[in-house]
Amino acid sequence: MPSATIPGLNTSWLRGWPLVGLIGVGLTAVALLHGAATDNLGSACTVSVQAAEVTVRAAPNPSAQPLDTLARGDEVAADAVVDAGFRKLVDGERWVPANSVAATAGSQC
Incomplete structure (x- = not known):
C-alpha cells in the first residue's frame, strides 16, 4: 500500500498503542459532545x-x-x-x- 509522507512530520510514534489511545480520546470527545448537544448526559430514561x-x-x-x-x-x-x-x-x-x-x-x- 502506498503511503504519503509530509516533509518534517515524524509519525513513527503514531502506531500501535499510541494510535489506540488517540482514537479512544477522539471517540470519548465525540460521545461527550453528542451527549451535551442532546442533553443526554444524565438519565437515560x-x-x-x-x-x-x-x-x-x-x-x-x-x-x-x-x-x-x-x-x-x-x-x-x-x-x-x-x-x-x-x-x-x-x-x-x-x-x-x-x-x-x-x-x-x-x-x-
Whole structure:
C-alpha cells in the first residue's frame, strides 16, 4: 500500500498503542459532545405523562403524601425502578403511577 509522507512530520510514534489511545480520546470527545448537544448526559430514561393529570407522591403508594401534579404531555426524567406499580422519578423520593406514563422515543427505561 502506498503511503504519503509530509516533509518534517515524524509519525513513527503514531502506531500501535499510541494510535489506540488517540482514537479512544477522539471517540470519548465525540460521545461527550453528542451527549451535551442532546442533553443526554444524565438519565437515560425519560417518560411522558399519558393521563390527563398525575399526582407525584413521596412513596410508591397511592396513599403516600402528594408532592406535585403533572399534566398530560409533561416529560420528566425517571429511573428504571418500578415498585408496587409506581415509577421512581430521578429527583429524590418522587413516584408516579407506572401506568400513567410511557417512555419517550429513544429513552432507555
